[in-house]
Amino acid sequence: MLLSIKDIHVYYGLLEAVKGVSMEVGEQGIVALIGANGAGKSTILRAISGLNRPKGGEIWFKGQRIDKMSPQDIVKMGIAHVPEGKRLFGDMSIQDNLLMGAYLRNDREGIQQTLEEIYGHFPILKDRRKQKSSTLSGGEQQMLAIGRALMSEPKLLLLDEPSMGLSPVMGQEIVEIVRTLHSRGIGVILVEQNAELALDIST
Numbered sequence: 001m002l003l004s005i006k007d008i009h010v011y012y013g014l015l016e017a018v019k020g021v022s023m024e025v026g027e028q029g030i031v032a033l034i035g036a037n038g039a040g041k042s043t044i045l046r047a048i049s050g051l052n053r054p055k056g057g058e059i060w061f062k063g064q065r066i067d068k069m070s071p072q073d074i075v076k077m078g079i080a081h082v083p084e085g086k087r088l089f090g091d092m093s094i095q096d097n098l099l100m101g102a103y104l105r106n107d108r109e110g111i112q113q114t115l116e117e118i119y120g121h122f123p124i125l126k127d128r129r130k131q132k133s134s135t136l137s138g139g140e141q142q143m144l145a146i147g148r149a150l151m152s153e154p155k156l157l158l159l160d161e162p163s164m165g166l167s168p169v170m171g172q173e174i175v176e177i178v179r180t181l182h183s184r185g186i187g188v189i190l191v192e193q194n195a196e197l198a199l200d201i202s203t
Contacts, residue, residue, distance in 0.1 A: 001060075002027050002187045003048070003156060008057030008067070010047050015196060020057070025156065029090065030188045032198035041191040042084060045158045048189070049081040050074045061156070076104055078155035082145045084164065084191075090134035094125050095144070097133050097144055101151030111151070118147040121180065139170035154169045156187040163194050175201050 003025040010018035018040040033041040044136035046052040059067040065082045119126035156179035163171040
């Protein structure tokens with residue numbers, strides 16, 4: 001089992017946002033979390049990545065408990081989080097944004113190889129690699145956010161609303177990207193309000 005969540009409870013102040021959630025993700029698994037705004041979907045991802053520490057329950061990744069670890073250590077273990085809204089560095093170039101995703105790595109040759117692999121997945125990013133990320137379209141920015149996460153060489157990728165604000169055509173591009181990641185042996189947890197797209201990805 002790649003990831004196991006056991007009865008977690010997550011709070012914002014006195015408000016309990018996640019109430020006793022349990023789930024599992026198998027090796028190379030794709031899991032979609034579907035629900036209305038405020039249902040706690042994004043909070044579950046934040047708990048997995050260490051941004052919101054659960055007050056109860058446990059989170060295990062590759063046989064090791066991680067719910068008390070720092071976000072940095074969780075990234076080192078192989079979990080990458082693409083948050084809602086992309087959160088890019090708008091004044092930095094596309095390539096510098098990608099390299100920020102490898103900030104915990106020190107294998108220069110390996111980083112360059114991963115960079116070329118990402119450019120292979122997203123050729124438009126290579127063509128525009130010197131542009132500021134703020135000049136990209138919404139779909140291109142989503143590609144960049146996913147590419148930046150992949151620079152850390154994750155075993156599990158957390159995607160929060162990847163189709164938000166995208167056209168149906170770009171939404172289908174996201175489906176194909178996730179399928180490609182799956183074929184490379186990367187597990188995915190997807191938060192998505194578009195139920196049709198989420199089911200398309202996870203089946």
